[in-house]
Amino acid sequence: MESLFVTGGSGFVGRNFFNYLDFTSYHEVFSLSRNKNVPLLQKPAPHNLCEIAADLANPDGYRSFLKGCRTVIHLAAATGKAKPTEYHRVNAEGTEILLGECEKAGVKNFLFISSIAVKFPQKKYYHYALAKEQAEAKVRHSRLHYTILRPTIIIGKGSAALAGLVRLACLPKPVVFGTGKTMVQPIFVGDLALAISEILSGDGFSGETLELGGRESLSIEDFMKRIREFLKGHSLAALHWPLAPTIPLLGVLEKFLSPILPLSAGQLYSFQCDGLAGPNHLSSRLSPHFLSVKQMLEESLCP
Ligand SMILES: NC(=O)c1ccc[n+]([C@@H]2O[C@H](COP(=O)([O-])OP(=O)(O)OC[C@H]3O[C@@H](n4cnc5c(N)ncnc54)[C@H](OP(=O)(O)O)[C@@H]3O)[C@@H](O)[C@H]2O)c1
Numbered sequence: 001m002e003s004l005f006v007t008g009g010s011g012f013v014g015r016n017f018f019n020y021l022d023f024t025s026y027h028e029v030f031s032l033s034r035n036k037n038v039p040l041l042q043k044p045a046p047h048n049l050c051e052i053a054a055d056l057a058n059p060d061g062y063r064s065f066l067k068g069c070r071t072v073i074h075l076a077a078a079t080g081k082a083k084p085t086e087y088h089r090v091n092a093e094g095t096e097i098l099l100g101e102c103e104k105a106g107v108k109n110f111l112f113i114s115s116i117a118v119k120f121p122q123k124k125y126y127h128y129a130l131a132k133e134q135a136e137a138k139v140r141h142s143r144l145h146y147t148i149l150r151p152t153i154i155i156g157k158g159s160a161a162l163a164g165l166v167r168l169a170c171l172p173k174p175v176v177f178g179t180g181k182t183m184v185q186p187i188f189v190g191d192l193a194l195a196i197s198e199i200l201s202g203d204g205f206s207g208e209t210l211e212l213g214g215r216e217s218l219s220i221e222d223f224m225k226r227i228r229e230f231l232k233g234h235s236l237a238a239l240h241w242p243l244a245p246t247i248p249l250l251g252v253l254e255k256f257l258s259p260i261l262p263l264s265a266g267q268l269y270s271f272q273c274d275g276l277a278g279p280n281h282l283s284s285r286l287s288p289h290f291l292s293v294k295q296m297l298e299e300s301l302c303p
Contacts, residue, residue: 006029014031030050145205155296214293243271
């Protein structure tokens with residue numbers, strides 16, 4: 001029986017994936033993150049789940065556990081409002097170090113969870129997306145069998161992206177950056193977990209890059225309206241804040257003031273660039289069965 005190694009298992013996607021995973025199919029399941037004190041499962045932890053506390057960039061802390069693992073799912077990333085250097089250190093360099101260790105340990109398959117933001121045409125100040133783009137290139141140049149999965153914005157209980165949109169949508173006057181016509185295709189975190197399981201159980205790892213989104217596409221302004229209607233019972237015309245000058249301004253300010261700014265320049269790119277998944281065999285098979293926007297808001301925002 002093979003073993004599985006998951007980085008970022010304590011994160012939003014990782015915890016949801018573990019609640020979905022059939023642990024009986026594996027000899028051991030390793031979960032790597034720096035902090036061991038986050039509960040990984042809503043149910044009692046199975047005996048074959050082993051938590052490892054280490055930084056991606058310090059392989060001495062996890063190298064020995066990779067031996068005997070056939071597959072690695074790489075979810076760990078600096079997300080949210082990290083410093084540009086941290087995005088680069090964790091998302092690009094950390095991925096490169098992990099890939100090198102996987103090759104040395106004889107790992108066969110590598111599933112890299114990237115982001116739809118990699119295909120945004122503009123990302124000058126989006127250090128997260130730039131580092132993910134570099135990481136994808138490292139995965140493609142490795143000797144491992146790989147699949148790169150680029151999810152769109154991920155929704156669920158505890159979604160940081162959804163929390164940001166809720167804050168803007170529920171202001172006394174909702175704020176939308178730019179025209180609001182940019183398209184989004186939210187995917188429910190449980191549906192993403194299902195897709196990851198499908199990739200693991202199929203004949204995948206043939207060097208594909210697969211984009212994956214939810215069942216519905218809508219403009220970001222419509223999505224925020226739906227969020228407000230869901231939480232407040234009514235919508236309200238939004239204030240449109242100009243995007244073009246705000247992104248470079250934030251990009252400069254956040255070098256010094258990042259902790260006190262409400263948003264990062266990178267996060268604003270979702271208001272500027274369409275976050276839609278292109279067609280592929282995985283999404284055509286799975287996306288029609290995914291949750292609707294209404295269903296995912298119910299799952300995510302109901303107490
Ligand atoms: N959420 C979205 O909307 C979205 C959309 C598209 C793609 N993605 C991608 O999906 C993946 C999972 O996202 P998420 O929302 O679950 O992120 P998350 O909640 O921020 O979780 C990140 C995970 O990575 C771990 N981690 C961070 N830095 C690390 C380091 N230096 N060494 C080892 N572990 C580290 C964190 O644990 P510690 O902090 O304890 O180390 C945590 O387990 C990421 O690769 C993200 O880029 C997310």
